[in-house]
Amino acid sequence: MSYSLSDFGSYRAGGRLVEVSGEPCREIAFTASTRYPYDPNGAFPVESAYVQYFVPSRRRDRPPVVLLHGGGMTGAMWETTPDGRPGWLHLLLDRGLEVHVVDNVERGRAGWKPGLWPGEPILRSLQEAWRLFRFGRPEDFAARRAFPNQQFPVARLEDFGRGFVPRWTSSGPAQVAAFEAVLRRLGRATVICHSQGGEAAFEAAARAPEAVERLIALEPSGFAERPELLAGVPVVLARGDYLDCDATWRGLTARWRDFAAALRGAGGSVAELDLADGSPGVSHMAMMDRGSADHLDRLPGL
């Protein structure tokens, strides 16, 4: 696959300036060989999103696609898969679509400020990913014995885990605001969000529905508080396989059904898409599955 781009680069969207004063200075080992008086006071730009964009030379007359990662992940999850295949970023570019890849607030290149958000950041273990992303039963982690038909490349589990980053569970409102800023900057975009990214994407879309061509949510962990604000936004709820494996997923499945009903009740349009229908073994990381290109083909409007 080759890529002809008329432009690519990055920008920041959203955020605010925090002013710190009255804190004591302290001397730190600044580098291996120099000491330095560190002053924690001053002005700090915080809570912006980092966005890396790619514009194909043969760009179809379609709104850009914006990709929003899930919890404990960054925009890198849409690039090269853990087993080295092109990611959805590449496949979307190949279709002539302009793509904007977000590192939302506190993730990856967006940066974070120590002490800014309440609570402690948490980092996902391989065991948690194994269970929560439905690769296999917890007791089969050690042997890396995956669920039957599993499409996720479990042999590359550790490579996948090198992409995990810590997350705060209290930065949600800042993530919504930054993602809203991304949408407003783009004016009109198709959103593809994953898992915890759904929380920011739905809420931001509810605040700027005119900026959203379509909202495609892969197994979102949350929604907008007021579904009626999304009545004008075509929504796709896509899901994978093994959703009866534990209470977490049974609970989320029920919430997707309830939210779809609420959206329809508010006059909205929602398509529920079972990616495992005809393609068993779709994991929570559909964009990394062996069938990832086929999964993308199933998504409407791209």
Added chain:
Amino acid sequence: MSYSLSDFGSYRAGGRLVEVSGEPCREIAFTASTRYPYDPNGAFPVESAYVQYFVPSRRRDRPPVVLLHGGGMTGAMWETTPDGRPGWLHLLLDRGLEVHVVDNVERGRAGWKPGLWPGEPILRSLQEAWRLFRFGRPEDFAARRAFPNQQFPVARLEDFGRGFVPRWTSSGPAQVAAFEAVLRRLGRATVICHSQGGEAAFEAAARAPEAVERLIALEPSGFAERPELLAGVPVVLARGDYLDCDATWRGLTARWRDFAAALRGAGGSVAELDLADGSPGVSHMAMMDRGSADHLDRLPGL
């Protein structure tokens, strides 16, 4: 500018697996609406570098260039400048060079593990950047009155600051190891490093000198402990303007001179390049200066 790429994507290099056990589980607010039992135990891949690479279709027969950011920065510093011009990443691709952009350990998409490194992470304020990157006198920060001839786009200081990320001052050895892994994976590369990135780059190059075509260091804050290991690596020490503005920079200037002498004494080759010679106003962020394209033209071997 347009870009024809035969490939692009990302990979991880280096790192190790940390096993945590015996820590208590705790229930956390996992998302805005779901609680979740977080288990801090398990296996965590840590201390790898994230590398995003771009291969131009019309690739010259030259080793790839690997770009290593400075302290409190990520690989994004080589992309679009704060005032929206193409970065060195773009300019190098335009020359037909393959480019690998590193987020080293604990920065950006490389991720970090809470509690893994001793000490507290520090985040740079705009005031510190103003002073330390030699944009102007500290007392002129409020008015944004820059040094005469200043080439850094100080009107975009806040946009620049949105790219700052926290850093630990104790992660140096891990950064050396990860960057060495990047070099060994590439086999042979031209390294361009900046500021604190110089510490990791010189030390990694000393461990894998056969993998380094040339080491171009922009105002590095540190060097290899054993310069004699770099005797076979052509080194360029590039510097900007205003280096007599404070003791930090006077000290570093003296260290560059001393290291160059030590390298020469060990039989090495080192070129000292004053970017401000003929182009006054070069800041610490030469790759973002208004004259950034000219500065790049001054670097040999690219």
